[in-house]
Amino acid sequence: MEAQGSADVGFSRKSSKFSEQPNPAFKSDKPRSPENQPTMVKPDSIAGKLAAVLAEMKKSGESKRIYDKGMERKF
Secondary structure, rough: OOOOOOOOOOOOOOOOOOOOOOOOOOOOOOOOOOOEEEEEEOOOOOOHHHHHHHHHOOOOOHHHHHHHHHHHHHH
């Protein structure tokens, strides 16, 4: 079974696990989107570290293996 797309993970801006900084790639003349926001998560925050681990898991194929294993159990 193919993965059904991606999922976004979010943190409350009020969370102690989240810190943000200005996003140098933000384009104010373009519509806001998940990729085009005026701020970005600080890489050294817990949220930033989680984002880095999840990106590495996607790159290595580990997240797909976990997804596939879970889907095997469902059917």
